[in-house]
Amino acid sequence: MNGITGSTALWYASRATGVVSLLLLTAVVVLGVLVNRQGRVPGLPRFVVTGLHRSISLLAVAFLAVHVGTAIADPYVSIRLAAAVVPFVSAYEPFWLGLGAVSLDLIAALIVTSLVRAHISRRVWRGVHWLAYAAWPVALAHSIGSSTDMQRGLLLWVAVGCCIAVGAAVAWRVTQAARDVPRAERAAATFAQAAPRQRFRSQRSGRQHPAQQSSPLPPASPAGPSTDRLEEADLR
């Protein structure tokens, strides 16, 4: 193999950033799949998972920009700017580059809708965000199809690893969804989780107040004064 020279630098940069982008996108997808209101990743608070998901996706966008920019700038094969965004119009490898363009467009839609999330309806944002499940496999196919190095050796194992990571995350999410707690029971479920940890003694089981035994007051009743007093008065 030749070393990196002035004429091959862009080519190497494009390939390297492409691989890094794939790894970052895989991480984004895995974290996105794991962001679930109920399940939690052991040892990671939920806000860390969402925070990582957002930060890594912005990092992936930066690498993608370099990946696409260097591919266009590289004089070795001529790829026009249009071919990077419009699918299947490239003269070079139209199908595999076209998949890259599809993936790029989908990711652009995800990023734009997330940036304006406060101004659009939740349903629209969510609907567009489901496109992530299409963008990632398309990006993977683009990586394997347009890069001959990814079809064998170490990089093939990277591709396989990415597939396993996403597959495992999706499987975990699906099993979590099967154990979905009904909305009205969620807070109660958290109480149930909090109690057996025994981090804190509950008021009842803990040591009693010195005066509690001698308290002349009746035991606590769950309800306070009647809320319907006026209506009761009216009945008489």
Added chain:
Amino acid sequence: MTYATATPNLGRTTVRPPIQPPPGGASGLPRLLPEHGAVPVDLPTHLGHHGRPPYRGQARLLIPLLEESGLTGRGGAAFPVSRKLTAVAAAGTRPIVIGNGAEGEPASDKDKSLLWISPHLVLDGLQLAAEAVGSSSVGLYVHRSPRLQDRLRAALAERAAAGIDQVPVELIDAPPRFLAGEESALASRASGGAALPRFKQPRVFERGVAGRPTLVQNVETLAHLALIARYGARWFRSLGTAEEPGSMLCTVHRADGTRNVVETALGTPLRNLLRLDDGAGGSGGAAPRASTAQAVLVGGYHGAWLPASLVAGMTLSNASLRPAGAFTGAGVLAALPADRCGIAETARVTRYLALESAGQCGPCFNGLPRIATVLDELAGSRPDRRALADVRRWAGLVEGRGACHHPDGTVRFVRSALQAFRAEIQLHEHGRCTAPGARPFLPLPAETATTDADWN
């Protein structure tokens, strides 16, 4: 002036002469409730006092008068009524108007009482508001009480027979949930779904029930509106302060155990309203009686605890309460007697608030139960040393991270308790308590939601 031509004649709305003098005696009160006790006002009596609703014959004509009156929403947020009406009227296409009488707050009785005692003022207000925004779809969202609803249905039939209402009113059933009266939850319920809050954007007055612009006003606000339409802005402003004019209904829980709905002018000293001087044992330094107030919960379960000594110098107005981190809210004032434990009360209510989470946003349904559990720990003897820091940390983690204001309101309530009952927490750390095993003071419903259907 160039802008004057854009709004011809809107600034001078004629006020029809009242059939009888405006309500209220020498003190100007009460306005909304009848002068003699809690006897419900029937239609003939109502018409005898106030006459028929003074329709303006055209949309928007009422709005400048409301602006002049300075009326703000009495459901808790104190949003200027004229601005909401203007927004809905401007939104155009077939707006919807709904009177909000859900009153999910367990410590508040004022909306139920008003609907029970003066239903025709509220219904007049609904009709006038509907005319002002040009709406022909009107609803009244009320508590699931068959007796109250039957009564309102009878009142509506009576009005229809007398030809008073311009637009028919549909009664909408509010589930007994704390958040059922939240504006977006109301919009969802009125659209045929569950009473679940959603994100603030888009605002309900832009896209509410069935995607149409929706005016939601608390029933007390509508009753004030009905009176302002008759007696004018100057009359309305004759009570209250310049910034916060008029009167408001308060549910007052005094330290002696009494609980009343009181109509009072804004700016009234809270010392008088809560009778904070009673049972103070005089000035001779005698031991305070059990019915002395130690702290006051202002604004309900999303409100704030303030020490009684501080409240004694305040008035019923946001101008006075805001610097202390409290708000008039929907007018709940609860004076905690000296023989109760403020932390135990706060723990009970926080547990209830956590169970009333709609279960939609993780920070809310994961965070509030944890906060409630630690408060329960703090309410016990010799709590874990980390408990106080944990409450503060979790409070910070849930704040501002829900679709609705439920986590924020709950956090405000909890934080104010940690501040107001600091001495009590220190007592607990030494294994002592002001009122061990005292019976509960703040009212809570016996049941919370157990299935998703409980939100319908």
